[in-house]
Amino acid sequence: MIIEKIRIDCFGNLEDLTLELEDGVNIIEGANESGKSTIASFIKFIFYGLGTKASGTSPAERERFVNWHTGTAGGHIVIRTAEAKYRIERTLIIAGQRADGTQTKKSYREGLQIIDLSNNTPVSGIGSPGEHFFGVDEEVYSRTAFINQLDGAKVDGGKLTQSIENILFSANESVNISKAMKKLDASRVVLLHKNGAGGQIYELEEKCAQLEVKLESAKQTSADILEKESSLKAANEKRESDLKKAQKLKREIVSYENSKIAELFAKKRECLAKLEEIKLSLDTLRQNYTRDGILPDDNYVTGLEAALEDYENAKAQADELFTELELARASADASRNNTDELEKNIDRLRYARLSIEKIKKRAHFSSVISLTFALIAVLFIAGGLACIYLDFFADIARLAILASSLPILLAIVFLALKLGTSSAKKKQLKLSGASSEKELDSLVKSAENQSVQIKQSSDRLEKLTADCKSATALAETALQKLNEKDLWKYTDDTKENIRAAKDVCDRINKIQIEETRVNEALELLCTQLSPYDEAEVFRLAGTEEDRAGIDQENIGAKRREYEFVSGAIESLGVRIHNLEKELASLYSVSDNPARIAEKIALARDFISECTKKHNAYKLALEKIEEASISMRDNISPKLADFTSKLMSELTLGKYGEIGIDSDFKVSVRTEAGTRELGYLSAGTQDITYVSLRLALISSLYRSNTPGVIFDESFSRLDNTRLTQMLKLLNISAKNTQCILFTSNDREAVLMNNIGSFGYKKL
Amino acid sequence: MIKLIHTADLHLDSPFSMLDLQKSEIRRQEMRDSFEALINLVYTTRSDMLLIAGDLFESSYVTHETLNMVKNGFARIPDCRIVITPGNHDPAGENGIYNKIDFSENVYIFTSEDISYLDFPELNCRVYGYAFTSQSYEKSPLCNEIPKDKSKINILVCHGDTATAIPRHAPISKNDLERADFDYIALGHYHNTDGVHELSNGGYFAYSGCLEGRGFDEIGEKGVITARIDKDEKGKTAFSHKFVPFSKRIYHTRSLDITGCDSSAAILAKINEFIKSEGFDDHDALKLVLEGMLSPSLRVFPQYYKEQINTLFSLKITDNTLPLFESAQLMSDPSIKGAFFDKIRPLLESGNAEERETAALALRYGLVALSGGETSDLN
Known part of the structure; x- marks a missing residue:
């Protein structure tokens, strides 16, 4: 396809510019910033429009090339294809600008018209002239039809190969297939490392595994919480029940205990009341019984009683002595009359007694002698008999027996004497008037006694007389003392006074004793009650109903029960505390299992997405590899053939055979053999590169081949290399077109020596 | 009773x-x-x-x-x-x-x-x-x-x-x-x-x-x-x-054909229009499956669309589109992209949904990489 004319109405900083172009090589020369690149962009604008997206720091093409004065970009080109000539007109207008020049929201209106110049009719149904005429999209066109600066230093074999491959495969010199595959692979590896032990999928699987563990733990924690809450509830209910029970027991016990203490307080009050009463009684008593300021007391009574007793004793004694004295006198008088007779009787009786004594002595003596003689007689007899029996001095023995008759006789004599005393004694007794010795003794004694008595009476009478005198004196003294002591004149009668005083004292003492007793009781009660507050005690004692179920018999059992229940409450409290602690610990670590399950589900969902992506990357890599191999196998020969033709023509057959293998390694057959491209000169490498680029274009563009645009591509080439390049272009541009934009005149000067070309100076 | x-x-x-x-x-x-x-x-x-x-x-x-x-x-x-x-x-x-x-x-x-x-x-x-x-x-x-x-x-x-x-x-x-x-x-x-x-x-x-x-x-x-x-x-x-x-939120599952959308903005606009036409609001949770054919070079960002739409309680978008819209150009692309597409296309037409999905994603990734774009932001 040939561009015959370029007409810029308004584009970027260019306005009203027309360029007529030739077939073959066209050189457009202009200084820097003269609009050369703008013209190149205009060509693309006509075929593909302006881009809407910014690129890096560069604004979108719309922003760059729409003229802000006019708000438009527009123009047309005239092209010639194998079939016809066309005029392609395109405009781009910014809408939304007010008449006063202020801006509203921008909008763009594009206009496109393709006129078939053979019949001046619009061609419809073409949305993109570039895609229609070239069969490639804007990206391919931009990447292939535009060749930027060649850097001779960098165009070596390896780079060239890479560059060709990139253009061929991706239509982008800078897009490297292997780089693309590396990017895909890198993205795939991000998802899952090749060893399967890394990447997002791996990490997510790990996370899922951890979450699964966490889920189980959360479920278990949740179950534990339920169990412990249930236990806690049961424990709390039990404790509540026990507390109520304990409170009831406590109330009963407290009520009972306090009722006992209340009784003590009541007793205390009674004591105090009693003391009051006692005090009153004492005061009354004292008041009633005080006489002349004297109130008898025990000492008084004791003293008075003693005095009275002394007096009475003394008086009684005196009276007694007087009575005795009287009797003694009477007796003494009576006795005095019987004294003589009595003396006589005494003599008689004594004489009788003596006689009897003598008789008795005699009798005794006689008896003793009689016995002695009897005994001697017996001895003689016995001895004699024995000797006779034993035939021992038997003669003497017989004598002895005979001799015994004397003592026997004597014994009889004395015995008769003794018997004779008996009658004597009787006679004496009779004379004395006694029936027996005993009686005689008694009569003697009695008479003697009588005598003594009479004597005694006399003595006694004397004594009594003295004693009476003495006693009378004592009685008088005692009476005086009594009168001195008898000061409390309740009556005139001392005894009555004493009785009354004693009565008063008794009463006072009783009252005082009672007072002491009550005080002691009160003191004891006060000591017992000192720790207690009375009002509080009565309050705690409550009513009978409060202690209805408790009494002295069961208070012990109630206390034990209370202790037991209190212990149970304490144990439950510990258990509840422990359960609450355990629950607090569980609550702090508990997590909702559903939330964790949802996290797992989301992670699994993400894993699934990542796995799809991973599989997609793998598939993309696999298919790109397949496509690459296929392309290499198909394209390489074509490229080699095209490039060889160009090179052969340019080098006059010197480098007529170019080899391009499936890896796009370029080799050149020379006279010396096949050489890799790197062995060739820089200039040869340049033209080989451009040949390959042109070969690529011929392979890529299936319909019309666009003119190749070189934008300041050769500024770094020296003249020799530039000449080579221009020759190549001259050859390749036959039946096609290339446009060189340059800022210096070298190309034009050198081209003059090569062939005809179109030239425009801006 | x-x-x-x-x-x-x-x-x-x-x-x-x-x-x-x-x-x-x-x-x-x-x-x-x-x-x-x-x-x-x-x-x-x-x-x-x-x-x-x-x-x-x-x-x-x-x-x-x-x-x-x-x-x-x-x-x-x-x-x-x-x-x-x-x-x-x-x-x-x-x-x-x-x-x-x-x-x-x-x-x-x-x-x-x-x-x-x-x-x-x-x-x-x-x-x-x-x-x-x-x-x-x-x-x-x-x-x-x-x-x-x-x-x-x-x-x-x-x-x-x-x-x-x-x-x-x-x-x-x-x-x-x-x-x-x-x-x-x-x-x-x-x-x-x-x-x-x-x-x-x-x-x-x-x-x-x-x-x-x-x-x-x-x-x-x-x-x-x-x-x-x-x-x-x-x-x-x-x-x-x-x-x-009773339900405060209602879950819905829908499919939306976005064939022919040529940009993310267009896809987003179509999704918004669909949501509006269905009358969904913040009471609704929607799982939206995008279907249809898109340009191979058009990347689909379900997460981005989801983040741009806040009229629903929850929105989950799944991409089931195939990058086959106006794919003739890609088919005729002489570069590696064309060759790559050629290798992947049979999988895009597979009867296995998972295979199709992987192939669609692989195609998009491959095209980004082959265009010199960064694939790291695809993750």
């Missing part, structure tokens, strides 16, 4: 799927709110009975807060008899969830796999039921005749499967339902209700469905069935019912 409310499958504390964590938390609270609303409904309608046909809880996930909420809720309606049959997700048993809490006296729970009944003479009613005691119930619970007092209103509340014959979840056939001869059979297990059905014996049965949808497999309006049942002296039953919607 008995006024009753029939519900089931609340699955309290079960995880919510297909939502982000924040939305799941909101749904969890809304589920609790729905439960409270149910209690309020019982209270305001002065219902005599609340039948819960299984799966009240999700046993392995239930928390103490939820148990206390339920317990307190039941306690607030002491005049209502609450009858519960444990299902496969909250089976009865020694370690079951129902043993971990003391409900108020108005709560009745079946605990045996064998059918038993509760007598409510004040209502002239007997409520029959059985319990799951494990996650499976592998016999047909209604295969034997169940003796009844026909003068009473006989109700069966149970968790069972009337749709499949697989003996895992108490299979109940239509014949079983007919033969059981109850005035009303309150079923649970399926989370969608298809209304109340009449049996040939004059009785009725229904699945109430769940109270709130929990995922995109539980689409449509959810709620409870309220009913009035009366029986005259001759034993003739009068039955009326109504569905009361």
Whole structure:
């Protein structure tokens, strides 16, 4: 396809510019910033429009090339294809600008018209002239039809190969297939490392595994919480029940205990009341019984009683002595009359007694002698008999027996004497008037006694007389003392006074004793009650109903029960505390299992997405590899053939055979053999590169081949290399077109020596 | 006459799927709110009975807060008899969830796999039921005749499967339902209700469905069935019912063909238009499947579209598009892109959906890489 004319109405900083172009090589020369690149962009604008997206720091093409004065970009080109000539007109207008020049929201209106110049009719149904005429999209066109600066230093074999491959495969010199595959692979590896032990999928699987563990733990924690809450509830209910029970027991016990203490307080009050009463009684008593300021007391009574007793004793004694004295006198008088007779009787009786004594002595003596003689007689007899029996001095023995008759006789004599005393004694007794010795003794004694008595009476009478005198004196003294002591004149009668005083004292003492007793009781009660507050005690004692179920018999059992229940409450409290602690610990670590399950589900969902992506990357890599191999196998020969033709023509057959293998390694057959491209000169490498680029274009563009645009591509080439390049272009541009934009005149000067070309100076 | 409310499958504390964590938390609270609303409904309608046909809880996930909420809720309606049959997700048993809490006296729970009944003479009613005691119930619970007092209103509340014959979840056939001869059979297990059905014996049965949808497999309006049942002296039953919607959010699944959209903005606009035309708002959770053909070079960003749309409660977008729109150009692309597309195209036309999806994604990734773009932001 040939561009015959370029007409810029308004584009970027260019306005009203027309360029007529030739077939073959066209050189457009202009200084820097003269609009050369703008013209190149205009060509693309006509075929593909302006881009809407910014690129890096560069604004979108719309922003760059729409003229802000006019708000438009527009123009047309005239092209010639194998079939016809066309005029392609395109405009781009910014809408939304007010008449006063202020801006509203921008909008763009594009206009496109393709006129078939053979019949001046619009061609419809073409949305993109570039895609229609070239069969490639804007990206391919931009990447292939535009060749930027060649850097001779960098165009070596390896780079060239890479560059060709990139253009061929991706239509982008800078897009490297292997780089693309590396990017895909890198993205795939991000998802899952090749060893399967890394990447997002791996990490997510790990996370899922951890979450699964966490889920189980959360479920278990949740179950534990339920169990412990249930236990806690049961424990709390039990404790509540026990507390109520304990409170009831406590109330009963407290009520009972306090009722006992209340009784003590009541007793205390009674004591105090009693003391009051006692005090009153004492005061009354004292008041009633005080006489002349004297109130008898025990000492008084004791003293008075003693005095009275002394007096009475003394008086009684005196009276007694007087009575005795009287009797003694009477007796003494009576006795005095019987004294003589009595003396006589005494003599008689004594004489009788003596006689009897003598008789008795005699009798005794006689008896003793009689016995002695009897005994001697017996001895003689016995001895004699024995000797006779034993035939021992038997003669003497017989004598002895005979001799015994004397003592026997004597014994009889004395015995008769003794018997004779008996009658004597009787006679004496009779004379004395006694029936027996005993009686005689008694009569003697009695008479003697009588005598003594009479004597005694006399003595006694004397004594009594003295004693009476003495006693009378004592009685008088005692009476005086009594009168001195008898000061409390309740009556005139001392005894009555004493009785009354004693009565008063008794009463006072009783009252005082009672007072002491009550005080002691009160003191004891006060000591017992000192720790207690009375009002509080009565309050705690409550009513009978409060202690209805408790009494002295069961208070012990109630206390034990209370202790037991209190212990149970304490144990439950510990258990509840422990359960609450355990629950607090569980609550702090508990997590909702559903939330964790949802996290797992989301992670699994993400894993699934990542796995799809991973599989997609793998598939993309696999298919790109397949496509690459296929392309290499198909394209390489074509490229080699095209490039060889160009090179052969340019080098006059010197480098007529170019080899391009499936890896796009370029080799050149020379006279010396096949050489890799790197062995060739820089200039040869340049033209080989451009040949390959042109070969690529011929392979890529299936319909019309666009003119190749070189934008300041050769500024770094020296003249020799530039000449080579221009020759190549001259050859390749036959039946096609290339446009060189340059800022210096070298190309034009050198081209003059090569062939005809179109030239425009801006 | 008995006024009753029939519900089931609340699955309290079960995880919510297909939502982000924040939305799941909101749904969890809304589920609790729905439960409270149910209690309020019982209270305001002065219902005599609340039948819960299984799966009240999700046993392995239930928390103490939820148990206390339920317990307190039941306690607030002491005049209502609450009858519960444990299902496969909250089976009865020694370690079951129902043993971990003391409900108020108005709560009745079946605990045996064998059918038993509760007598409510004040209502002239007997409520029959059985319990799951494990996650499976592998016999047909209604295969034997169940003796009844026909003068009473006989109700069966149970968790069972009337749709499949697989003996895992108490299979109940239509014949079983007919033969059981109850005035009303309150079923649970399926989370969608298809209304109340009449049996040939004059009785009725229904699945109430769940109270709130929990995922995109539980689409449509959810709620409870309220009913009035009366029986005259001759034993003739009068039955009326109504569905009361409850769900705060309704789940929907839709497909949208975005063939021909040439930019993300166009796709976004089309999605917005669709949502508007369907009348979806923040009460709705939508799973939208994008289908159709797009240009191979057009990248689809479901996450981005989702983030741009905030009129719904939840939006999940799945890309099932194929990069085959106007792919002729790519087919004729002489570069590696064309060759790459050529290799992938057979997979794009595969009968396996997963293969197609992978191929579509691979094509997009490959094209980005081959265009010099960064593939790192594709992840």
